[in-house]
Amino acid sequence: MSYLDDLFGLSGKVAIVTGGGQGIGQVVAVGLARAGAEIYILNRSQADETLQLIAAAGGKAHFIATDVTEEASVDAAMAQILAQSGAIDIVFNNAGICIHEDSLATSIEDFRRVIDVNLTGEFIVARAAGRIMLERGIAGSIINMASMSGSIVNIPQWQCSYNASKAAVIHMTRSLAAEWAEARIRVNSISPGYIATPMSVDTPQALKDAWMPLIPMHRMGKPExxxxxxxxLASDASGYTSGSDVIVDGAYTCV
Ligand SMILES: NC(=O)c1ccc[n+]([C@@H]2O[C@H](COP(=O)([O-])OP(=O)(O)OC[C@H]3O[C@@H](n4cnc5c(N)ncnc54)[C@H](O)[C@@H]3O)[C@@H](O)[C@H]2O)c1
Structure with a gap:
């Protein structure tokens, strides 16, 4: 085994990627598979393209139709993974949505929907996986998808519900990290800046033009x-890292 495999390799690990049907989840799922993990894509809609990409990369992947906001749906997915693969070692808790709306125009239904998917959905998935890790003595790693929007307020688009949900994800991450540290379960978050995916690429060009001067690197990031x-965060390399928020944003939050 090479030195890098020793540090970062995921051979023999079972990894869940929520929202892995497209965008960041899809690209990261392929990356985790290439590092050796067996992947379970938990997505609301089909994820055939992701499964094909992982197979083409020589990896192993499965799809389970799951709505992260429904506890019964998540529990059923976890039970299926345990029956098929016997463990859950890594969770990339990535499914999320964003609505751009002025706060005064935001319906309470929209606000609740964003919190439900981005915060409550991540809690439902993290708790279900954490419970299994605790019961089975698995020293697992849970990576919650936050955003730079959890630390700063984006302009010029207003997205109060999204920003609030992601700030809460960062503090939920710290809370779970402390609660489960003695059980050797690590919980961290990642906070990307603007990443070129369907969520952000479909945004109007005028908005993207407004973002560029605000990003010190003057470009969007690639999911890769x-x-x-x-x-x-997924591998043993981060054995002493828990409760951290890793910001990957082209220096946006520095200025
Ligand atoms: N793209 C960016 O610029 C950016 C920046 C920072 C953080 N993020 C975060 O990264 C994550 C992924 O973003 P993306 O740009 O790839 O988005 P995307 O819209 O391209 O993909 C989101 C995926 O989540 C799935 N999903 C949505 N609701 C779900 C639910 N209730 N249950 C199961 N699956 C569900 C969708 O089917 C889709 O496959 C989100 O949490 C987002 O907030 C994105």
Whole structure:
């Protein structure tokens, strides 16, 4: 085994990726598979393309139709993974949505929907996986998807519900990290800046033009540029890292 495999390799590990049907989840799922993990894509809709990409990369992946906001749906997925693969070692808790709306125009239904998917959904998945890790003595790693929006307020688009949900994800991460530290379960978050995915690429060009001067690197990130940080958090390399928020944002939050 090479030195890098020894530090960052995931052979023999079972990894869940929520929201892995497209975007960041899809790209990171392929990265985790290439590092050796067996992947379970938990997504609301089909994830055939992700499964094909992982197979083409020589990896092993499965899809389970799951809505992260429904506890019964998540519990059923966890039970299926345990029956098929016998463990859950890594969770990339990535499924999320964003709505751009002025606060005065935001319906309470929209606000609740964003909190439900981004915060409560991540809690449901993290808790279900954490319970299994605790019961089975698995020293697992849970990586919650936050965002730079959990630390700063984006402009010029207003997205109060999203920003609030991601700030809460960062503190939920710290809370779970402390609660489960003695059980050797690590919980960290990752906070990307603007990443070119369907969530952000479909946004109007005028909005993206407004973002560029605000990003010190003057470009959006590629989903592939998140893989190394997530590999670090998923692997034994980060054995003493828990409760951290890793920011990958082209220096946006520095200024
Ligand atoms: N793209 C960015 O610029 C950016 C920046 C920072 C953080 N993020 C976060 O990264 C994550 C992924 O973003 P993306 O850009 O790849 O988004 P995306 O819209 O391209 O993909 C989101 C995925 O989540 C799935 N999903 C949504 N609701 C779900 C639910 N209730 N249950 C199961 N699956 C569900 C969708 O089907 C889709 O496959 C989100 O949490 C997002 O907030 C994105």
């Amino acid at each position: 540029e998140l893989i190394p940080a997530i590999l670090y």
